[in-house]
Amino acid sequence: MNILLPFKDGNSIEAGCDEAGRGCLAGPVVAAAVILPKDFENDILNDSKKLSESKRNKLRPIIENEALAYGVAFVWQDEIDKINILNASFAAMHRAVDQLELRPESLLIDGNRFNPYPDIPNECIVKGDEKYLSIAAASILAKTYRDEYMDKIHNDYPVYDWNKNRGYPTKKHREGIQLHGDCEHHRKSFTLLAADQVSLFPES
Numbered sequence: 001m002n003i004l005l006p007f008k009d010g011n012s013i014e015a016g017c018d019e020a021g022r023g024c025l026a027g028p029v030v031a032a033a034v035i036l037p038k039d040f041e042n043d044i045l046n047d048s049k050k051l052s053e054s055k056r057n058k059l060r061p062i063i064e065n066e067a068l069a070y071g072v073a074f075v076w077q078d079e080i081d082k083i084n085i086l087n088a089s090f091a092a093m094h095r096a097v098d099q100l101e102l103r104p105e106s107l108l109i110d111g112n113r114f115n116p117y118p119d120i121p122n123e124c125i126v127k128g129d130e131k132y133l134s135i136a137a138a139s140i141l142a143k144t145y146r147d148e149y150m151d152k153i154h155n156d157y158p159v160y161d162w163n164k165n166r167g168y169p170t171k172k173h174r175e176g177i178q179l180h181g182d183c184e185h186h187r188k189s190f191t192l193l194a195a196d197q198v199s200l201f202p203e204s
Helices: 053-066 076-081 086-100 133-153 169-182
Strands: 014-020 029-033 068-073 106-110 121-124
Touching: 014 086, 014 133, 029 086, 029 133, 053 133, 068 086, 068 133, 076 086, 106 133
Parallel strands: 014 106, 106 121
Antiparallel strands: 014 029, 029 068
16 A cells, blocks of 8 residues: 655645656766656555556656656766766756756655755655655656666677666676776776776776
C-alpha cells in the first residue's frame, strides 16, 4: 500500500525535486522537478530505489502525461569536476525548475541541503522521495532519464558494463577502468579505482 502524501501544503503549487547519479564514477548527475495535480493518485509510485526498473519505466510516461509541469536537467561530468558533485546536484535541480512551464510557489527538495532557488521558498526533506508523491515522481524521472543515457553510451564503451551498473562503482566497472583506463565520460575528480587496485594506465 502506498502511504506517500500528495502534498506538504495543499494550498500552494509545489514542485518536488530529486536527483540521480551523485555516487557514480561516470556520466552526468540528472535532476527532475515535478508539479502534480491536486487529484493525482497512483498506487505504484514510490521512491525510485524501491521500485524495479520495469515499474520505473511504466511510471515515467504516466508522470509525464499527468503532471501539470515537469523538467529534467543534466549536469555533465566536466562541470561536476569543476564545481563538485554537491554543487552539481543543486545546479541540476535549479535547471530542472527553470524548465517548468508552471512556476511553483514552493519547492520540496529531497535531502538535507540545497542552494536556494531565487524567489521560491524551499524545504529540504530527508528521504522525501519516500514521503511525498511529487518528490517520488521527480526521482522516477531523474533515474529513468539517466539510466537511458547510460545505456546509450554503454554501446560505445561496453568494457565498463554501464548498461548494468549505470556508472556506479561496481567491481566490473572498476575492473574495466583498471584494464582499459578511463574515458571522457568519467568524473576525473572522483576516485576511479579502489585503494587495492593499481591502474595499468597510470597518469604520466
